[in-house]
Amino acid sequence: MTAADDILQDRGTLLTMRQANKWLDGRKIINMADLTIKKGRIIGVVGDNGYGKTVLLKMMAGLMEQDSGEIVRYTKEISFVLSGRSFYPWMRVMDALKYYRDFYDDFDINRAQQLIGESALEPDRKIRLLSTGQQERLCLILALARNSRLYLMDEPLNGIDPPFKKDFKKFLLANLPEDASVVMATHLLKELEYLFDEVLFVTGYGIRQMETEEIREKYHQSVEDYYMEVVRCEKV
Numbered sequence: 001m002t003a004a005d006d007i008l009q010d011r012g013t014l015l016t017m018r019q020a021n022k023w024l025d026g027r028k029i030i031n032m033a034d035l036t037i038k039k040g041r042i043i044g045v046v047g048d049n050g051y052g053k054t055v056l057l058k059m060m061a062g063l064m065e066q067d068s069g070e071i072v073r074y075t076k077e078i079s080f081v082l083s084g085r086s087f088y089p090w091m092r093v094m095d096a097l098k099y100y101r102d103f104y105d106d107f108d109i110n111r112a113q114q115l116i117g118e119s120a121l122e123p124d125r126k127i128r129l130l131s132t133g134q135q136e137r138l139c140l141i142l143a144l145a146r147n148s149r150l151y152l153m154d155e156p157l158n159g160i161d162p163p164f165k166k167d168f169k170k171f172l173l174a175n176l177p178e179d180a181s182v183v184m185a186t187h188l189l190k191e192l193e194y195l196f197d198e199v200l201f202v203t204g205y206g207i208r209q210m211e212t213e214e215i216r217e218k219y220h221q222s223v224e225d226y227y228m229e230v231v232r233c234e235k236v
């Protein structure tokens with residue numbers, strides 16, 4: 001790390017991307033991505049289908065490497081929320097907890113068990129037999145029971161029921177370590193934009209990072225309207 005990087009770390013920066021590019025199957029998916037993830041922020045990742053939100057999250061997690069440009073992670077404590085399909089077919093809820101305990105030093109199995117109990121998930125139930133929403137809830141619990149600095153979530157609430165969606169902010173804030181940040185890809189803008197401090201718009205030509213307060217106060221629009229009426233209409 002350079003001296004300038006040390007200063008960024010002191011100011012609470014968790015991750016930066018500078019002019020990061022990613023090609024897949026000969027197509028440029030991520031184009032000159034510039035972004036900064038600071039501590040204590042909840043950040044939405046918004047973009048049309050296939051524009052590269054998942055690829056961007058995987059690059060942040062280090063699961064996909066950039067082809068050019070720079071990604072600096074100022075923390076190793078990054079928790080990626082898996083999907084329910086990530087588990088072996090034989091696994092029960094309790095097996096997933098033990099798997100996480102054995103795999104991650106920062107996983108608090110007691111905390112996970114408590115959250116499983118509060119969610120009415122049965123510890124002996126096979127994960128593949130859970131509903132989509134129950135699987136998503138399990139994956140969220142597994143990720144949040146890790147003591148991380150950065151939580152990466154790829155459409156975590158698609159199958160989840162309206163009451164939990166409504167309580168999600170409370171659930172998240174109650175279970176996030178202090179000063180941790182969340183980066184969350186979602187199409188549920190109407191329901192979730194109230195959560196976001198910032199938004200990363202993933203467009204066909206690059207990434208645009210904006211404060212939600214700026215969108216609301218300067219442009220007098222909701223994030224969804226701003227995305228639909230401004231960002232999606234821009235041509236570069």
Ligand SMILES: Nc1ncnc2c1ncn2[C@@H]1O[C@H](COP(=O)(O)OP(=O)(O)OP(=O)(O)O)[C@@H](O)[C@H]1O
Pocket residue numbers: 024025029047048049050051052053054055056
């Ligand atoms: N491993 C891979 N190999 C080849 N192409 C891939 C791979 N992963 C993703 N892609 C392609 O990259 C593009 C972006 O995919 P990605 O899953 O990031 O989109 P997304 O914005 O998350 O979409 P959605 O909103 O539908 O979930 C797509 O065209 C996809 O087909």
